[in-house]
């Protein structure tokens with residue numbers, strides 16, 4: 570039985586704990602650390618998992634999952650440095666932080682796997698991309714894949730692609746939520762009640778997502794099937810093109826990639 574400790578049980582850390590429990594891990598195989606005592610008590614009451622100090626997590630865990638904000642990593646590394654050795658697998662979920670940061674700051678030979686998950690983890694539909702650091706083996710990657718499979722899908726990418734992945738799927742749910750929010754507003758503009766507009770758009774988003782996932786068709790084909798000659802959709806598409814929506818998405822995702830790179834460089 571291996572012990573998994575989540576350091577920083579915020580949105581992502583809590584979703585992972587919940588997913589691991591649903592996936593069949595016992596509460597006694599899990600630990601978490603949280604700097605706010607009220608939050609810690611709330612999580613223990615909800616999941617039956619013990620909240621411990623970072624140092625205790627480092628001593629007891631076989632797998633340490635780091636889920637603090639990248640800006641909060643320094644004190645965590647300081648605490649872990651004297652306690653973590655090559656028998657502990659460190660899994661970082663932090664945007665921008667390279668495996669080399671952990672390898673530089675922790676004892677020689679500590680295996681590190683970098684992961685970029687996303688918030689649909691909360692409903693078991695995460696997209697997680699994983700990359701091995703220089704001491705992580707195929708077995709370590711297989712273990713991380715098994716853990717993350719409890720909360721969604723997993724792919725392996727070279728670490729050089731992780732900043733791009735962060736911009737695409739890490740932040741990606743926010744772009745879809747933004748789009749949905751704007752489309753609901755459009756319904757209000759056209760005079761629909763808010764509740765009706767929300768239902769129409771959310772179910773359209775769910776349906777479109779399912780079609781993308783289940784038909785295997787390219788998005789262009791699916792869009793063309795909606796776009797009738799001299800119909801309504803093409804009029805909307807003309808406006809999207811006129812307002813540069815495609816160019817805006819390219820620029821937005823490039824900016825997110827740049828920020829991920831900056832977050833990593835802040836700890837060089």
Ligand SMILES: NC(=O)C1=CN([C@@H]2O[C@H](COP(=O)(O)OP(=O)(O)OC[C@H]3O[C@@H](n4cnc5c(N)ncnc54)[C@H](O)[C@@H]3O)[C@@H](O)[C@H]2O)C=CC1
Nearest residue numbers: 577578579580581602603604636637638639641663664686
């Ligand atoms: N929110 C998102 O969509 C995604 C976030 N991530 C990454 O996951 C990590 C966590 O993000 P969120 O869950 O959104 O943040 P969050 O702010 O909800 O959670 C972070 C938690 O860490 C705790 N914490 C900070 N320092 C601590 C310490 N020294 N000891 C114990 N607990 C400590 C905080 O109290 C907080 O509850 C970040 O590095 C982020 O880049 C990755 C993919 C998606």
Ligand SMILES: O=C(O)[C@@H]1CCC=N1
Nearest residue numbers: 664735738739740741
């Ligand atoms: O915005 C952020 O920095 C985090 C990482 C990816 C999604 N949310």
